[in-house]
Amino acid sequence: MGYKAMANENKKAVIQKAKFYFSEKLMCHIKRYPTGFINGTFKSDLENDTFYWFEDIRNPGSTERLFLEEIFDIKDYEVEL
Numbered sequence: 001m002g003y004k005a006m007a008n009e010n011k012k013a014v015i016q017k018a019k020f021y022f023s024e025k026l027m028c029h030i031k032r033y034p035t036g037f038i039n040g041t042f043k044s045d046l047e048n049d050t051f052y053w054f055e056d057i058r059n060p061g062s063t064e065r066l067f068l069e070e071i072f073d074i075k076d077y078e079v080e081l
Contacts, residue, residue, distance in 0.1 A: 017074040027077040032070050039077050
């Protein structure tokens with residue numbers, strides 16, 4: 001499988017995961033390109049095939065655009081003890 005096909009499969013997986021976390025209203029951990037992460041909740045489904053509205057737990061009550069192209073992976077948010 002070539003790079004473009006792998007990127008397309010990853011994009012599909014990210015869209016499915018985001019839809020799940022949005023519909024279930026669950027907090028999640030997102031790995032971002034090129035590095036970094038963000039924790040919080042999706043406040044919208046994918047808009048214009050481009051971005052999501054997302055609430056970062058560091059800024060409760062405010063939302064920001066989280067672009068699909070920025071997202072590498074999404075998984076459950078786990079509180080460190």
